[in-house]
Amino acid sequence: MNPPVTVREYAWLTTDEIESGLDRAQIPPSAFKWLCDLNDSFTKAGTALAQIAGQCWLRLDNFVGVLESPCGMRLEILPKHFEQGDCIALNRKLLCKMIQTAFNLKTRQVGPADLTLFDAPLSEWVMLQFLLELDNLVKRGLRFDYHRVEEEQRYLRGQLDIVRQIRQPPGRQHQFQLRHDVFLPDRPENRLLMLALQKVCTATQQPDSWRLAHELRGLLQELPASRDVKADLKLWRNDRLMAHYQPVKPWCELVLGESMPTAVSGNWHGISLLFPMEKLFERYVEACLRRTLPACATLQRQVKQEFLCRHNEQGMFQLKPDMLITQNTRRWVLDTKWKRLDQSTNKYGLSQADFYQLYAYGQHYLRDQPQGEMLLIYPCKASFDKPLAPFRFSPQLQLWVVPFDLELGALVDRQSEPLPLWRDSSTAQLS
Incomplete structure (x- = not known):
């Protein structure tokens, strides 16, 4: 190795x-x-x-x-x-x-698994979280299901298959053709968990994870592993009886590579x-903003409502801003960029193509707004730690370039300008 x-x-x-x-x-x-x-x-x-x-x-x-x-x-x-x-x-x-x-993954922080103490590669962290959730699931109990079995026996069990029994050849009338149900843990959810567990057993290099993985494998050795991951994922049930399976599902998908x-x-x-990293930053910003929006505001991701132009009554070149926030009749367009800005350089390192893109978003998504405002969000760095002065496309349309604090999970607003969207220490609001 x-x-x-x-x-x-x-x-x-x-x-x-x-x-x-x-x-x-x-x-x-x-x-x-x-x-x-x-x-x-x-x-x-x-x-x-x-x-x-x-x-x-x-x-x-x-x-x-x-x-x-x-x-x-x-x-x-x-x-x-x-x-x-x-x-x-x-x-x-x-x-x-x-x-x-x-x-939206929930973790069980137990001893060395704590995020601030667990100093191991990302894959080891994911595998340990999967094992902890699976261990908790096994302690609560796996879900079983009934499976219909058709077999031939010398004794009666379950239901006699009359048609097959009548068709028995001479000399085999002493054998009974039976149908009965067996209560087994062979379900799509358990098959996926077993496949992920087998993968972790062979991949982990952490002693604690290796030991826990093989203990769980011994307990679940009678479970078959999934042979068709995509098909079994479609059959994964999310009803009330399967509620205790929900915490382990996203970790199982990560281990199996099905949520990448x-x-x-x-x-x-x-x-x-x-x-x-561009997509991960976008989803991280979206998840953080959802937690801070007031109840009267909604956030839509990857909106596909407008086109850049129309040709023969058909829309061409779909416009898809990263996020669109709506509150009553007001709208804000938000776009994220994983790029370093520097306030001490000419044009701050901003891209002209990004501004063309935001201008197109504003012209189509904010055309009915008396004052259209957009946010272009970059990661917060020492060279870019406060919002820039607004960029005005027209008297009715302006763009804010705002840093996002990755550690706090919030937009940075030093209140030097009245940003349309911010989070302070006590509450989140839209102006």
């Missing part, structure tokens, strides 16, 4: 002998070839995992998470956010928090958790 490799977004990976760090690291040739093949599959799907530079260098894109290669190398990719102090621990803690919030924004293609998956 190769030692784990920890890097940040946009890090360089090579097969050459170099001193490894967060921004460049050495990996085995077999893992390098696997990453190149994986990047080809991503490129065919319309995105890119990395940029290939020569025969022995590649540069990662803005994906974060964990990748496990067939040769056993585990690559952990962290966000490029903290630059000082223990960057690995801080960025890992931040990534776990963003995933937990974005996917970007799935890892190919025949080998291992324990791979891969997230586009």
Whole structure:
């Protein structure tokens, strides 16, 4: 087993002998070839995992998470956010928090599993949380289901199948054709949990997780593993009788790789958790804002109501802002960008293309507003720690560029300007 490799977004990976760090690291040739093949599959799907530079260098894109290669190398990719102090621990803690919030995951904080104390790669944290939830589920009791069994026996049990019994050949009339129900734990939910547990047993490298995983595997050894993950997920019931299964479901999906924004293609998956940082930031901001909105306001994600233009009475080029907040008759358009801004530089590092995009959103989604206001949200950094003065497209339309504090999970408002949306220390409100 190769030692784990920890890097940040946009890090360089090579097969050459170099001193490894967060921004460049050495990996085995077999893992390098696997990453190149994986990047080809991503490129065919319309995105890119990395940029290939020569025969022995590649540069990662803005994906974060964990990748496990067939040769056993585990690559952990962290966000490029903290630059000082223990960057690995801080960025890992931040990534776990963003995933937990974005996917509405509940964790059982027990001893070393606490997010501030558990200093292990992201995949180990996910596997431990899955094991803790599964352990709690087993203690509460698995759900069983009745399965119809048709068999031939020398004694009567259940219901006699008259038709099959009459058709018995001479000399076999002493055998009974029976139908009866057996109460078994063979249900879609349990099959998925068993498959995820088998995956964790072979992947975890933490002693506590390994021990708990094999204890649970011994208790559930009679359960069959799922052979069709997608089909069993569709059959997962969410009714009242299955309420105690709900806490473990999202962790099971993460372990099985079924809730990834970007799935890892190919025949080998291992324990791979891969997230586009742009999408993860968007979902994290959305989840945090939902918690702070007043009851009279609603937040819609990825709205698809307007088009850039119409041709032959048909809409063309759909406009999809990240979020749209509505309160009574007022609307706000919000868009997120995972990018560093610098208030000391010319134009702050803002993109002209992003402004064109927001202008199109405002013209179509806010055209009936007496004062249209939009928010362009970037991560809060030391070089960008307060909102910029508003950018005016017209007297009726303006754009705010606002930092978002990833640790607090809130928009930053130093109240230097009356932002249309903010959260203070005691309450959340819309102006």
